[in-house]
Amino acid sequence: MAVVISSELVLNEAEAEIPLSYPRILWDDVWRDGTIAASSEQLGFEAANVADGLTWDHWLPSSLPATIEVQADSAEVVDYALLVHTLGSNECSVSGEYHNGSIWVTLFDEYSPGNDRVLAFLFEPVTASRFRFTIDGGNSPQGLPAIKIAMMGQQLAMQRGVTLNHRPITLSRKTVARPQISVGGALLGRSILREGVNTTIEFSALDADWLRANFEPFMESARVYPFGWVWHPEGYPAEVAFVWTPGGSEDILPEHAGLPDILSVSFEVEGIIE
Amino acid sequence: MTSRDAIGREPLTIVEIDQDQCSLTYGVPPCQASLTNSPPTGTSKCFNTLNTCQDEDNFTLGELTLRFGMPMEDNGLGIDVVIIPSLISVDTVPTKINIGGSDRNVSPLGARAKITATLRDHPYHDRLVDKYWDERNYDAFSQGTFWSKWLARNPYHQGRALRVREGYVGQALADMQVRHYIIERIDGPSNGQVKVVAQDPLKLLDGSRVQIPDPNTGTLSADIVESASSLTLSPAGIGNSQYAASGAARIGSELVTYTRSADAVTLTARGLRGTVASQHSIGDLFQEVYVIAGVRVDSLLRTLLVDEAGLDSSLIPFTDWQDEADLWLNGFDLSAWIVEPTSVATLVAEILQQGCCFIWWDAHDQTVKFRAVRPFYALSDSLPIELDDDGNLVAESVEIIAKPDERISQIIIHYDQVNPTGAIDDPNNYSRQRKLTDTESESALQYGEQRVKTIFGRFLDSANDAATSVLATRILERHVQTPKVITFATDAKDDDIRTGGVVRLRHRQLVDVTGAALPMILQITSSEESDPGHRIEFEARPYISRTHYAFIMANGSPVYGLATDNQKETGGWIAPDAAGFSNGDLPYRIL
Numbered sequence: 001m002a003v004v005i006s007s008e009l010v011l012n013e014a015e016a017e018i019p020l021s022y023p024r025i026l027w028d029d030v031w032r033d034g035t036i037a038a039s040s041e042q043l044g045f046e047a048a049n050v051a052d053g054l055t056w057d058h059w060l061p062s063s064l065p066a067t068i069e070v071q072a073d074s075a076e077v078v079d080y081a082l083l084v085h086t087l088g089s090n091e092c093s094v095s096g097e098y099h100n101g102s103i104w105v106t107l108f109d110e111y112s113p114g115n116d117r118v119l120a121f122l123f124e125p126v127t128a129s130r131f132r133f134t135i136d137g138g139n140s141p142q143g144l145p146a147i148k149i150a151m152m153g154q155q156l157a158m159q160r161g162v163t164l165n166h167r168p169i170t171l172s173r174k175t176v177a178r179p180q181i182s183v184g185g186a187l188l189g190r191s192i193l194r195e196g197v198n199t200t201i202e203f204s205a206l207d208a209d210w211l212r213a214n215f216e217p218f219m220e221s222a223r224v225y226p227f228g229w230v231w232h233p234e235g236y237p238a239e240v241a242f243v244w245t246p247g248g249s250e251d252i253l254p255e256h257a258g259l260p261d262i263l264s265v266s267f268e269v270e271g272i273i274e
Numbered sequence: 275m276t277s278r279d280a281i282g283r284e285p286l287t288i289v290e291i292d293q294d295q296c297s298l299t300y301g302v303p304p305c306q307a308s309l310t311n312s313p314p315t316g317t318s319k320c321f322n323t324l325n326t327c328q329d330e331d332n333f334t335l336g337e338l339t340l341r342f343g344m345p346m347e348d349n350g351l352g353i354d355v356v357i358i359p360s361l362i363s364v365d366t367v368p369t370k371i372n373i374g375g376s377d378r379n380v381s382p383l384g385a386r387a388k389i390t391a392t393l394r395d396h397p398y399h400d401r402l403v404d405k406y407w408d409e410r411n412y413d414a415f416s417q418g419t420f421w422s423k424w425l426a427r428n429p430y431h432q433g434r435a436l437r438v439r440e441g442y443v444g445q446a447l448a449d450m451q452v453r454h455y456i457i458e459r460i461d462g463p464s465n466g467q468v469k470v471v472a473q474d475p476l477k478l479l480d481g482s483r484v485q486i487p488d489p490n491t492g493t494l495s496a497d498i499v500e501s502a503s504s505l506t507l508s509p510a511g512i513g514n515s516q517y518a519a520s521g522a523a524r525i526g527s528e529l530v531t532y533t534r535s536a537d538a539v540t541l542t543a544r545g546l547r548g549t550v551a552s553q554h555s556i557g558d559l560f561q562e563v564y565v566i567a568g569v570r571v572d573s574l575l576r577t578l579l580v581d582e583a584g585l586d587s588s589l590i591p592f593t594d595w596q597d598e599a600d601l602w603l604n605g606f607d608l609s610a611w612i613v614e615p616t617s618v619a620t621l622v623a624e625i626l627q628q629g630c631c632f633i634w635w636d637a638h639d640q641t642v643k644f645r646a647v648r649p650f651y652a653l654s655d656s657l658p659i660e661l662d663d664d665g666n667l668v669a670e671s672v673e674i675i676a677k678p679d680e681r682i683s684q685i686i687i688h689y690d691q692v693n694p695t696g697a698i699d700d701p702n703n704y705s706r707q708r709k710l711t712d713t714e715s716e717s718a719l720q721y722g723e724q725r726v727k728t729i730f731g732r733f734l735d736s737a738n739d740a741a742t743s744v745l746a747t748r749i750l751e752r753h754v755q756t757p758k759v760i761t762f763a764t765d766a767k768d769d770d771i772r773t774g775g776v777v778r779l780r781h782r783q784l785v786d787v788t789g790a791a792l793p794m795i796l797q798i799t800s801s802e803e804s805d806p807g808h809r810i811e812f813e814a815r816p817y818i819s820r821t822h823y824a825f826i827m828a829n830g831s832p833v834y835g836l837a838t839d840n841q842k843e844t845g846g847w848i849a850p851d852a853a854g855f856s857n858g859d860l861p862y863r864i865l
Contacts, residue, residue, distance in 0.1 A: 044356055046401050048408070052415065056359045057401070086353055146353035177282075178808060180765045183672065183782070184664035188765035190281050191808040194347040272347060 018157035021235055023201075026082050026120060026228030027221045028153030030131065034070035039063075042144075050150040053226050055084055055242065055272060058146040061135065064092070068150060069132035077154050079125040081107065082228040083133070084149035084242050084272070088115035092137045092145045096121060096152075099130035110136070117274040118240045120230055122155060149242060151228065156218050159210050160203050162231055169199040169229060170239040170273050197241060198270035201229070208261045211254060215265070219252045222267075229269060243271030277442055278807070279767040284443035285807025286349055287364055288357060288450070289342045289391045291457070291470070292435040293403070293428055296322040297336030300406065304332045319406045321427045338403065342393055350443035356402060360394040360420070362467065364438055368802040369474065369773055371634045373815060374647040374749045375627045376680050376757060382623040384634055385800075387474040389438060389455055395421045395463040403427075421463045431457055436472040440806045451769070453637035474635035476642065478583045479619040486582050487564040489615040490516050494525070494558045495537075500551045505539050507560060513537035522546070522563040524613045525554045527695045529563060547611055548693035563694075564612040568737065571606040571629030572599040572644060575622065579642065583618045595644040599631075602646035605741040606630060608733040611694040628689075628731045630745045634773060643774050647748050650776055650795050650817040658778035658795055659771055661764065668809065671763035672781050680757040682727040684711045685746045689731035689738060699730050708742035712754045727753070760796060763811045766803070771812065773801045778839065779814075786858065793839060834859075 031051040038047035038059060045060035047068050059068060081096050096107035108121045131152050135145060174195040180188040206215070221227070226244040230237075245252065246268055254265040277283060298305040300319045307315045307328035315328035327333045343349055343357040351357060370377075370385035398420035400407040407414055414423075425431075434457045441450030455472035462468035478484065495508035507513045513536050517523075520533040520542075529546040532539050539560070545551035566574060572595040579585040599606070606629050612621065626632050630647045650658075661667060688704035696703040715721050727749065734742055760779065764771065771777060775798045786792045796814035804811045827845035831837065834847040834855055846862035847855075854861040 044402055045353075046408075048399070048401065052399055057356060058353060060353060178805075180809065181669045182664055182765075183667045183669050184662075185669075186664050188666070188668065189279070189283065189767055189808065191285050191766075191805075192282050194284065196347045274348075 018159065020233045022161050022232075023158045024080070024120075024122065024228075024230040024233055025156040025158065025218055026080050026151060026153070026230065027156060027218045027225065029151045029225070030072045030076045030078060030153050031070045031150055032225070034072045036068065036070055038068040039066045045146070050147050053149065055148045058148040059150075060144055060146055062144070064144065065134055065136040067132050067134045068147065069130060070150075070152070072129045072131075075127050075129045077125050077127050078107070078131060078152045079123055080151075080153065080155040080228070081121040081123075081133070082149065082151040082240075082242070083119040083147060084274075085113075085119060086116050086146045087119070087135070088113050088117075089142065090137065090145035091142045092135055094119070095134045095136075097132050097134065098126050098128040099132075100128060104132070107131070110134075115274070117238070118228065118242045118272070120228055120240045122230075122233060125154070149226075156214060158203060159206050159214075163202040163204055166202065166231065167199045168231060168236065168239050169197050169241045169243065169269070169271070172197050172199045174198050174270070196270055196272050197243075198246070198268065200266060200268055201231075202264070202266040204257055204264040206254070206263045206265065208263050211263050211265070215254070219254075222252055223250050226271065229271070239273075241269075241271050241273045243269035246270050277445070278769060280442075283766075283807065284346075284350075285766070285805075286346075286351075286439075286441050286443050286445070286450070287344060287361065287806045288439040288441075288447065289361055289364060289393075289470070290435075290437040290439065291340045291342075291431075293338045293340055293424075294323060294430065294434065295336050295338040296320070296324075296327060297334045298322075298332065300328075304334075305329050306332060318411070319409065321404055323427045325429050326427055340402070342391070346443075348443065350445070351447060355447060358402075358420075360396055362392040362394055364806065365390045365392070366802050366804070368800045369634045369637065370800040370813070371632055371773060371797075373632055373797065373799065374630070374752055376677075376753065376815070378679070381619070382626040382632070383476075383479070383619060384632065386476050387453075387455070387635055387637055388458075389436075389453075389472050391436070391438075391470040391472070393421070393468050393470065395419045395466050395468060398423070419463060421460075421468045425460060425463075425468075431460060433457065436470065440803060442807060451638060454640050455637070474637060475585060475589060476635050478585055479579070479617070479622060484583045484618045485615040486578070486618060486621065487562045487612060487615055488516070490559065490561050492516055492537075492560045494554055494556055494560060496556050498554050500544075500553055503541050503544075505541065505560070507534075507537040507539060510537060513539070517560075517562060522565050522611065524561045524563055524695060525558055526552065528552055528554070529611065529613065529695065549695055561613070561615075566608060566610045566612070566733070568607045568609050570599055571603055571608055571625060571631055572596055574608055574625060574629075575631075575633065575644070578618050578622055578625075585642070589640060589642055591641050591643075598644055598646055601651075602648045603629065603631060605738065605744065607737065607741075609735045609737070610691070610733045613694045625733055627729060628733045628745070630741070630748055636773065638772060645774060647752065649748075649751075650797070655776055658776045659768075660780070661762075661768070661771075661777050662780040663782055666764050666768055667779075667781060668763040668765065671761075671811075672783065673761045674783060675759045675761065677757040677759055680753055681715075681721070681755065682725045682750060682753045683716045683721065684709065684724055684726045685729070685750050686726060687729045687731050687734070687742045687746055689734035689742055690736045691732045694732070698732055701730075704730070706736060706739070706742075708739075708746050710743075710746040710750050712750060715754050758816055759799075760794075760814050760816070761812065762814070763804070763809055766805075766808050766810060769803075769810065771798060771801060771810070773798050776817075777814065 036047045040062035041047045042060040047059045049057040050059045093110045093112040095110040097104040176193045179190045229241045229243045249268045252267040254263040257264040320326040341357050342361040344361045345359040367388040369387040372380045372384040375382040400414035436455045438453045439450040458471045460470050492507040492512040495506040522531050529549045530541050531543045580587045636643050687708040690706040778793050780793045795817045798814050800813040802811045849861035
């Protein structure tokens with residue numbers, strides 16, 4: 001049974017192998033290479049837009065309720081879902097299901113986020129080849145919602161928590177402000193440019209074997225693809241971001257931390273939280 | 275939502291490109307393209323562009339608007355608008371007015387607005403630009419890039435519309451300011467970028483594009499003597515394809531009038547306009563002449579721009595043009611015989627100088643504006659927009675630049691051209707001359723030198739004696755003191771100041787001889803939103819005149835010393851003497 005911890009993060013109450021106070025990196029994605037189909041779509045806002053990793057294009061259904069489904073080439077293990085969306089603005093809900101070969105089975109229950117912040121669901125691992133989201137507007141949807149990103153896959157539960165100086169990404173907005181001062185000293189105007197969020201993710205004392213087995217595939221993926229970042233699922237479930245490594249810092253480079261079997265890693269990310 | 279005058283406004287720039295796109299669906303009638311016919315019309319479906327069309331007879335022109343913006347957290351435009359976040363920058367070279375040909379480095383036509391939009395190239399899934407993206411047998415995202423594919427599919431992009439929308443996060447597209455351009459070229463992709471270069475619609479005047487008269491290729495099929503009254507054009511059939519039924523023409527250095535039936539030409543008059551009837555040989559060119567006979571400058575410009583250069587007539591607010599000309603340019607009825615194919619741009623530049631006026635493209639209003647070279651006149655012009663150090667002028671942005679090279683003390687206009695086939699810049703080819711000299715400025719106590727500006731007025735003839743006087747006076751008055759250019763910047767909140775507009779500047783460096791503030795009325799000659807949505811750069815020139823032009827104020831108006839600045843600009847007072855008013859202001863001149 002899934003437990004809603006916050007409006008942004010839904011967790012399973014099952015005992016986690018790694019504590020829920022440790023970060024989750026949501027990078028593995030069965031939607032990326034699967035075949036996407038939707039109950040409806042508008043011209044220019046095709047369903048395939050949810051799986052391209054790009055946040056500037058999106059899927060718009062033509063009517064509600066609407067479903068969007070992925071058919072993977074083979075059975076895949078899935079224990080998280082992530083959405084970048086406008087469900088809150090449009091007062092809509094979302095639910096997740098997988099197909100067990102004969103019927104659709106619940107991955108997570110219908111959930112109304114109430115805002116447009118990045119949404120992540122963590123749940124017990126399920127093996128299937130078909131998965132879907134169902135979007136519903138109930139009795140009074142406010143327009144049709146956009147789904148910018150839809151992901152499902154296996155979460156990477158980090159072996160350690162983040163280091164002490166970590167800046168929670170939802171509190172790390174990046175803004176460039178440009179004031180305009182007159183000859184006489186008056187403030188004529190002030191323009192700003194919101195450049196999303198960014199932070200540094202740092203782990204120390206990671207077991208070298210664990211890193212090579214679990215973290216290295218993510219390192220390879222992060223060279224190209226964005227990913228979900230949940231830095232403290234239990235304590236701060238609202239703090240979910242969809243991030244990527246910035247240009248010039250695409251490669252994540254672990255380093256030995258004194259002992260040969262212990263590695264540390266630090267990397268920059270930037271992204272969006274809604 | 276933010277706006278221009280809101281603290282924390284978030285500027286937003288969107289570049290829109292209108293791409294030609296066939297509105298039909300592949301293989302759906304009337305489209306006859308087919309992959310299954312025998313033989314098929316192609317090996318894969320088209321991209322709804324002319325270059326990839328397999329049934330051009332049924333190509334149905336539609337439009338796809340692509341929108342590009344800068345990567346940002348939230349453009350606020352809502353989920354119904356697709357903005358491709360690949361815009362890196364928009365660099366502008368603004369329209370620059372050249373009032374009275376002051377700037378000798380710029381054509382009297384001025385400098386045309388030009389923008390360069392730099393866009394990042396990137397992998398693209400084609401879903402917005404390819405109707406059949408999900409039927410392709412390749413992965414569009416991993417094959418080619420957005421621009422490499424777009425350019426291969428859309429080679430005919432020159433001349434298509436490009437718009438720059440500037441606004442703020444939260445504004446609807448329709449509420450943003452729009453500037454309109456025409457695509458000139460797209461450079462790249464190289465180094466992961468393309469540059470889209472676009473200009474204002476006056477680019478249609480470019481020399482290589484339009485010439486009048488049209489260059490002819492018909493020649494005499496036989497020798498003719500001085501007294502011949504007919505000739506036959508060669509090759510056969512060229513008469514109807516290239517020549518009017520009647521008109522004027524040039525054979526060698528002789529000008530004639532003619533009527534024509536097919537290739538048979540009857541010469542109705544010979545040796546016209548100072549030329550001599552003479553023998554001509556087989557093979558000599560018979561070139562039509564473009565005759566302008568007493569057309570007022572506003573109408574003449576409109577004819578050249580619309581009828582000859584092909585500018586859309588909706589871009590010319592001709593009623594406004596006529597109002598301006600009615601008030602300031604009566605008497606500027608121009609005449610000329612254009613005997614050599616000449617670019618419209620060249621002719622328009624000449625006409626602007628000799629017609630005492632200027633034009634410019636207003637990218638905001640999407641119109642070509644027209645104005646006489648004249649003093650500021652508050653009854654027909656909008657009142658000046660007030661700008662001062664406290665509320666408008668950005669710190670360290672004001673610069674006052676002297677232009678001694680533009681100062682003139684004499685103006686000489688050669689007019690009433692003798693022989694249109696002769697040299698335009700030969701004073702001996704004109705029968706009349708207007709000379710106006712400002713002896714005071716030439717005196718040793720002032721500048722101590724003669725600075726002569728010469729105009730060769732082939733569009734001015736003996737009917738323009740009065741007009742040449744007006745032309746000489748207005749240009750000389752504007753340039754007899756060392757001209758100045760004032761550049762300054764304002765915050766984006768002052769976006770109501772437009773090129774061609776008038777401002778009254780109060781700046782701590784603009785003072786009289788006592789050091790007291792001396793507000794200066796300026797005409798904006800160029801404006802550029804150098805930092806879109808944030809900062810606007812202006813170049814302006816003072817309305818310098820040694821006399822005020824105005825109407826006498828109505829009864830009940832205050833005495834001069836108590837009048838407001840705007841009252842002083844709107845009406846006139848009688849000064850005690852020719853020296854002007856007791857506060858040093860110059861006297862008025864009654865129109």
